[in-house]
Amino acid sequence: MSRLDSMLRRLTAQRDGLNWAAAQIADHEGDVLDMGLGNGRTYDHLREILPDRRIWVMDRVLQCHPSCEPPEEDFLQGEAEPMLERLARDGHRIALAHYDFGMGIKEDDVAEAARLSPLIARVMQAGGLLISGQPLVGFERITGPDSIAPDRYLFYRA
Template identity: 85%
Template sequence: MSRLDSMLRRLTAQRDGLNWAAARIKGLKGDVLDMGLGNGRTYDHLREILPDRRIWVMDRVLQCHPDSTPPAEDFLQGEAEPMLKKLAEDGPRIALAHYDFGRGIKHEDVAEAARLSKLIGSVMVPGGLLISGQPLEGFEQINGPDSIAPDRYLFYLA
């Protein structure tokens, strides 16, 4: 598979997974967390499909497209561990989390996801959903939408 085809497959899985999860959390109270802002495409999509939810965004630096810049009060800038601890100060508040941290070095990205899993769990409300491109630990893995290959994106219940 070419890198272009792989990227298209990943982005389609991301979109389909977020749409599926947004529909599943309709009756669940809580905010949304996008871990890994990057260019802001996922954040922009979350704003569109969940307009009534507060969307927290976390990344090392703010370097997204100007149209996808989160409000300053919802942007947690810095390393993931202290930002998750800061978010956890007020207790569990996240109904849907999207994990998209990584630099593209698989073994390092998997290790970071495992290391951050417990902190991610501390911000999740019971019954909340997590969508991730990396395996997370300490959550119940569930099946996502049928349109997504099982190895492309992972879905978890908090």
């Protein structure tokens, strides 16, 4: 598979997974958390499909497209650990989290996801959904939409 085809497959899975998850949490309270703003495409999609939810966004630096900048009060800039601890300390509960941290080195990305999983668990509300490109630990793995290959994106319930 070409890198272009692989990227298209990943982005389609991401979109389909987010749409599926948004429908799943429709009757549940809680905020949304996008871990890894990047250029802002996922955040932009989340605010379109979940316009009435508070969407927290976390990244080391703000370097997204100007049209995708989150409100200052919803952007958590810095390393993930203190930002997740802040959300937990302030009592925020997340109904839907999207995990998209990574540097592109699989072993390092998997290790980081495992290391952050307990902190992510602290902010998730019971029954909340997580969507991730990396394996997370300590959550119930569930089946996402049929349109997504099981190895392409991972789905969890808190």
